[in-house]
Amino acid sequence: MSSLSSSQDRLKSVSATAQERGATIAPIILSERSAIGFALVRIFVGYLWFQQLFWKLPPHFPNLHNYIVEEAKYTIIPGYSFILNQLFLPNFSLLATATWSAELVVALCLLFGVFTRFGAILATLLALQLYVGLAYAPGEWYWTYGMLVLLGITVATIPAGRRLGVDQWLAPRLQAAASKGRLSRILSWLV
Secondary structure (H helix, E strand, O other): OHHHHHHHHHHHHHHHHHHHHOOOOOOOOOOHHHHHHHHHHHHHHHHHHHHOOHHHOOOOOOOHHHHHHHHHHHOOOOOHHHHHHHHHHHHHHHHHHHHHHHHHHHHHHHHHOOOHHHHHHHHHHHHHHHHHHHOOOOOOOHHHHHHHHHHHHHHHHOOHHHOOOOHHHHHHHHHHHHHHOHHHHHHHHOO
């Protein structure tokens, strides 16, 4: 019941702010069913990133080298090929470790709904990098990477970890602590 009254209070506050600005657009409030739906999307996307960890397992990261070479050949941004060939491929172990670790962080954040926005932003950046490098490679369907980018953006903009996730527990605690310091405000935004 308290979550209902707090959402009504937020609606009144948002409506008052909108009226002060002369806005005529009503705020959009997600229903509980919609929040659960977005949580399920979040879990699905997290599982997708988790599943992709297994074809490039450390310490040798099989097949990842081939994908980076493909990215360098078919990139859509001039200069990106140079960066891959001159900076990353000579330091392949470092790149592979960073890539695998970042994808693991994304998977854990999204699967468990912990610091979900951070995981979704990282997923968006990784998906953008894939789109830039592989969207027009032979045998790749360019919409795949575009959809990954859009899924990351969607999960980042909606507090999808606040249902069926650790963020549901973290959010009120971090919001209460947000007035005490910058780190708390930043962490509060990332849940």
